[in-house]
Amino acid sequence: xxxxxxxxxxxxxxxxxxxxxxxxxxxxxxxxxxxxxxxxxxxxxxxxxxxxxxxxxxxxxxxxxxxxxxxxxxxxxxxxxxxxxxxxxxxxxxxxxxxxxxxxxxxxxxxxxxxxxxxxxxxxxxxxxxxxxxxxxxxxxxxxxxxxxxxxxxxxxxxxxxxxxxxxxxxxxxxxxxxxxxxxxxxxxxxxxxxxxxxxxxxxxxxxxxxxxxxxxxxxxxxxxxx
Amino acid sequence: xxxxxxxxxxxxxxxxxxxxxxxxxxxxxxxxxxxxxxxxxxxxxxxxxxxxxxxxxxxxxxxxxxxxxxxxxxxxxxxxxxxxxxxxxxxxxxxxxxxxxxxxxxxxxxxxxxxxxxxxxxxxxxxxxxxxxxxxxxxxxxxxxxxxxxxxxxxxxxxxxxxxxxxxxxxxxxxxxxxxxxxxxxxxxxxxxxxxxxxxxxxxxxxxxxxxxxxxx
Numbered sequence: 001x002x003x004x005x006x007x008x009x010x011x012x013x014x015x016x017x018x019x020x021x022x023x024x025x026x027x028x029x030x031x032x033x034x035x036x037x038x039x040x041x042x043x044x045x046x047x048x049x050x051x052x053x054x055x056x057x058x059x060x061x062x063x064x065x066x067x068x069x070x071x072x073x074x075x076x077x078x079x080x081x082x083x084x085x086x087x088x089x090x091x092x093x094x095x096x097x098x099x100x101x102x103x104x105x106x107x108x109x110x111x112x113x114x115x116x117x118x119x120x121x122x123x124x125x126x127x128x129x130x131x132x133x134x135x136x137x138x139x140x141x142x143x144x145x146x147x148x149x150x151x152x153x154x155x156x157x158x159x160x161x162x163x164x165x166x167x168x169x170x171x172x173x174x175x176x177x178x179x180x181x182x183x184x185x186x187x188x189x190x191x192x193x194x195x196x197x198x199x200x201x202x203x204x205x206x207x208x209x210x211x212x213x214x215x216x217x218x219x220x221x222x223x224x225x226x227x
Numbered sequence: 228x229x230x231x232x233x234x235x236x237x238x239x240x241x242x243x244x245x246x247x248x249x250x251x252x253x254x255x256x257x258x259x260x261x262x263x264x265x266x267x268x269x270x271x272x273x274x275x276x277x278x279x280x281x282x283x284x285x286x287x288x289x290x291x292x293x294x295x296x297x298x299x300x301x302x303x304x305x306x307x308x309x310x311x312x313x314x315x316x317x318x319x320x321x322x323x324x325x326x327x328x329x330x331x332x333x334x335x336x337x338x339x340x341x342x343x344x345x346x347x348x349x350x351x352x353x354x355x356x357x358x359x360x361x362x363x364x365x366x367x368x369x370x371x372x373x374x375x376x377x378x379x380x381x382x383x384x385x386x387x388x389x390x391x392x393x394x395x396x397x398x399x400x401x402x403x404x405x406x407x408x409x410x411x412x413x414x415x416x417x418x419x420x421x422x423x424x425x426x427x428x429x430x431x432x433x434x435x436x437x438x439x440x441x442x443x444x
Contacts, residue, residue: 006348007368010372013367013369016364027256027257035281035282036264036278040273085272086266095259095262158348176403195333204376208376209378209379212378214397215396217399218402219402
């Protein structure tokens with residue numbers, strides 16, 4: 001989707017500001033959100049690209065304001081609600097009870113929860129299917145043009161590369177799951193991923209740095225051959 | 228899809244807290260996180276003790292010292308370096324290094340004429356098992372938007388000035404393949420042990436936003 005998450009090349013964000021002696025997590029809740037997501041990865045409830053896409057669905061001002069782990073918190077809550085694992089109504093009840101002067105804890109209800117999952121419902125988190133064989137369409141050195149692909153759902157094709165001309169530098173001939181369909185649980189579409197090299201001026205125009213190259217990993221479905 | 232009741236999208240900017248909406252001690256994210264964790268724990272979907280373990284692992288066990296061991300070994304052992312450049316994950320596994328969020332690792336080598344730098348413009352993909360979790364600046368809008376378009380300027384602002392004839396290659400790591408920059412070994416380190424070399428190697432050099440200065444200069 002054409003969203004605020006697709007930041008490559010945007011103007012206006014100012015200087016990069018490194019932080020001295022930065023902690024791994026800046027607040028306890030950040031570590032909890034991170035770790036809970038790692039554990040949810042193993043439950044079969046959702047996959048990596050659903051997590052990423054849920055973040056993309058945030059309203060742009062929220063995306064910019066909430067920070068990295070704030071986005072993860074949003075995604076976790078939103079996906080768990082949508083999949084009827086943990087409903088927002090239950091969460092609202094618990095939030096009200098967390099106030100310092102309240103002792104009561106309403107237990108989660110038993111009804112209408114999509115948990116536990118049956119084995120056939122479980123979704124794999126990872127990105128590469130080792131058991132499958134694929135035949136790459138392009139070889140190292142092939143000239144390719146990036147498709148003008150603008151799906152409303154998830155994609156790992158950044159906007160700044162659409163229509164650009166590049167050269168295949170590496171062929172990752174493993175059976176990679178295609179994020180564009182996996183994010184919506186519409187199939188794995190196993191395919192090669194290519195590292196494609198682009199000249200800076202091809203991507204950013206004639207005022208760009210003449211001595212820069214971009215090297216970007218792109219699924220086969222994002223590429224057309226240049227005859 | 229707006230985020231529910233506790234705030235609207237017009238009530239602040241990045242970096243501001245929203246403490247006024249709950250209480251003055253705790254940001255709303257902390258309260259919300261506690262509520263979700265307690266419910267998931269009661270439902271048996273995750274265990275809080277395991278959450279503790281994961282937090283501790285990433286706070287204490289994983290970090291750029293791991294990557295520094297890999298780079299130092301590559302500097303002193305040409306055979307290992309060749310294996311590392313050919314198959315990063317397999318070479319790291321020789322040192323007992325591996326873990327989630329890195330399905331394939333490409334190690335890219337800096338030279339006097341080619342400088343590599345890594346970003347993820349779409350989220351913040353990063354080789355967790357090798358470098359730990361990414362620093363805030365790597366996840367910032369400024370880094371994600373700019374280093375892919377004007378790397379020489381961004382690197383210069385971050386303290387790394389590269390000559391105009393040095394090619395800069397920016398790796399946008401938006402697939403499941405992760406990247407580690409193999410920095411140049413600095414002058415004046417010929418007699419140093421692998422362990423002492425590892426002490427010189429910084430996270431920023433392995434992302435590609437710094438070089439490793441010579442210890443004798």
